[in-house]
Amino acid sequence: MDREILRFRASCVREIRRFFEEAGYLEVDTPVVSGKVIPEPTIDLLNTTIHGAGDGPGTPVFLLPSPEFYMKRLVAAGSGSIFQFSRCFRDREPLSRLHSPEFLMLEWYTVNADYIASIETTEALLERLCTRLDLTASAAAAVSPPVLRMTIEEAFSKYAGIDLCACGETRALRTEAERLGLTPALDADWPELFHLILLSEVEQQLPVGRPVALLDYPAQVSCLAKQKAGTPWRERWELYLSGVEIANCFTEMVSPAEVAAYFKREGTELRKAGRPEQTDESFPDIYDTRHPACSGVALGLDRLLMVLSGSDSIAQVMPFTLRYGDAQEKTI
Amino acid sequence: MVKAGSIEKGMYILLKDEPHLVTEREFVKPGKGQAFVRVKLKNVKTGLVQRPVIKSHESVEEIVVEEHPSQYLYADESAYHFMDTDTYEQFEIPMAGFEEKKDFMKEGDTYDIVMWESIPLGIKIPLKETYTVSAAEDAVKGDTVTGATKTVVCETGLQVKVPIFIKSGDKILVNTDTGEYVERVNT
Secondary structure, three states, X not given: OOHHHHHHHHHHHHHXXXXXXXOOOEEOOOOOEEOOEOOOOOOEOEEEEEOOOOOOOOEEEEEOOOOHHHHHHHHHOOOOOEEEEEEEEOEOOOOXXXXXXXXXXXXXXXXXXXXXXXXXXXXXXXXXXXXXXXXXXXXXXXXXXXXXXXXXXXXXXXXXXXXXXXXXXHHHXXXXXXXXXXXXXXXXXXXXXXXXXHHHHHHHHOOOOOOEEEEEEEOOOOOOEXXXXXXXXEEXXXXXXXXXXXXXXXEEOXXXXXXXXXXXXXXXXXXXXXXXXXXXXXXXXXXXXXXXXXXXXXXXXXXXXXXXXXXXXXXXXXXXXXXXXXXXHHHO | OEEHHHOOOOOEEEEOOEEXXXXXXXXXXXXXXOOEEEEEEEEOOOXXXXXXXXXXXXXXXXXXXXXXXXXXXXXXXXXXXXXXXXXOOEEEEEOOOOHHHHHHOOOOOEEEEEEEOOEEEEEEOOOEEEEEEEXXXXXXXXXXXXXXXXXEEEOOOOEEEXXXXXXXXXXXXXXXXXXXXXXXXXX
């Protein structure tokens, strides 16, 4: 780790903090440990045990994969708009060019805002980083606003020749995947086919010389983003810089009934997968009908620093890369 | 069988019944989806390259390969001729898919041949190898620009960009993966 990178990292964090403070957001600082979580079957949690003062077997707890579990409680309790730099933990995401089991997330929630307003906030943030940090010309071009907005529907049509609206059935999407020469698993469900095509055909062809946001994800991909009224899409976008997925944004689902339905559905998936202990059944109770409209963005700070500094991997911008087993030698 | 998530660069796997060498692999995980690996595979029979995306949990068939130390005898127009140094049996490896190895192999030297069910999958050449410069132009007088290079030809026919002080007869160390000059070897 050279001092230049340490300084670059610090100045980037400082500019982001100033940006949000000036925009009226409150910085918060929430725990990374919890006994229960929001159910997300595609995420593997790191766990540990708290023994307290006793001699017993202790209580299993999880290291959170994102700060949303606590930040959403703060918003529901009336915190107003908030932001946080948070250490996050995810198992089975091996140390590699874009992944580390421990990483730094910038997450912010804006009340009385939707996902489109959050793109504008993100553009203002990127603009500030371009102005205040000493970037190379190519790095500046890769992050300089405006962000090119492209719906998932447009991107699938343009890069994969697929009309997603005509492929609502798993069989129809499978036929398209096979037409493209892909070989999906025999039991692949709709979201898996969608992601296979996204990764194989779409992501690889996105423009790299400027920021791109893919908007309006299919409702079949389950998450806590609000459904766009009268459409098969969710109010969600993902930001790509230099072809790398950097941030994810929702217009947050705040209807108590819809959040409860999500917990029921995903909790069932986790039970089927033998991981029933994770789900915080009481979480949907934080929502009531007076909850303000809200948009949340989660941004991988190590990846952003990688792009800003023109590095090839997140390891080059982290003060330390995790050392465990022989993973480091094998994958970096 | 191995899980796709455990695929590593340099591994050989069977895809649609054809043996492939993994030349790149990257772990990818969509924001709200399952984990995949994006791999670059080279069909070792045809040289064709594919870039499939495979679900991490999916099983792929890893090929159990053997390495046979073999002496490189010579190349003809379409094949390399080797002799197994254990059995003294001579065999040939079709050049298709291994064309880029030609200029890196020295006649008479021994290399490990990666075999699977008596099909040669690869020829292992040390990452850094010494070659003798057989032809080099003299440096142009007065050309003292730092970092100036010229191209020389080695005994195997390999062409390498080198600093201008390298002369015919010099021994040089070359990275066999990139074909780049590393340093002059003092003898």
